[in-house]
Amino acid sequence: MEISPEMTDTLIQKAIELAYEVVPRIIYALVFYFVGKFIVKRVLKSFNKILAKRDSNPSLNIFLSGLAKVLLIACLFLGVLAILGIPVSSFMAVLGAAGLAIGLALQGSLSNFAGGVLILLFKPFKVNDVVTAQGHTGTVKRIDILYTHINTFDNKEIIIPNGNLANSDVVNMSTQPTRRADLTVGVAYGTNIKKAREIILGIFEKDERVHKDPQPVVFLNNFGDSSLDLVIRAWTNAETLWPVYFDTMEAINTEFENNNIEIPFPQRVVHQVKEEA
Structure with a gap:
């Protein structure tokens, strides 16, 4: 098939028209990209400085910084697509479908992720706090975005989603700065409760x-x-709760021995009945 001079002129004219239409968009998109990239870097730098000044968890700072970076880059990318004339709505629909599929596949991890965000934002506990959670008691050593690490008092690491x-x-x-020590001590029946x-x-x-x-x-x-049960309650600072508890138990035992107050143990009285011949 031979191309006539008229067809060649038409193609050249359309190419020129297309170039006049596309090249400015490409230039504007490049300018928008590089300027936007510079602005994103400056905004992230300022945002990270603000986070560093806040008294917050490092894991939360990393998460917020990463989230801000993703959002700003996504906005920059969508702006470039819009300048180039690419339908952004279709692209967003594809991203939404992909996000839904990923979310269904990672339900457990996303639940942990959301829980980590809530814990880091609202701070029901922080690093070095002593907590009881999921049947474990220990000191919080690290709070990540997915898991919290707790060291028990016998030095076992518990990782909880x-x-x-x-x-x-x-x-x-x-x-709380103060706590109450609750003790229970049993004394034998007949003991003078006032003296105890x-x-x-x-x-x-x-x-x-x-x-x-x-x-x-x-x-x-x-x-x-087997005993009269005494409930003992005393307030002390949180850090001295257990020393007070154990020292008091030992002191009570010593003082009761010195004053002849019996601390009973479980016992049974058995009566033997003899049948007559």
């Missing part, structure tokens, strides 16, 4: 770690099978 933490009860034992109470309160009176307001209290709580 953030999705579970965000949707369950967490007991934080480090938020005075001995226990005398132990607290000598311990400077125990707060005088609220005052320590000792109550008769229960008539047990």
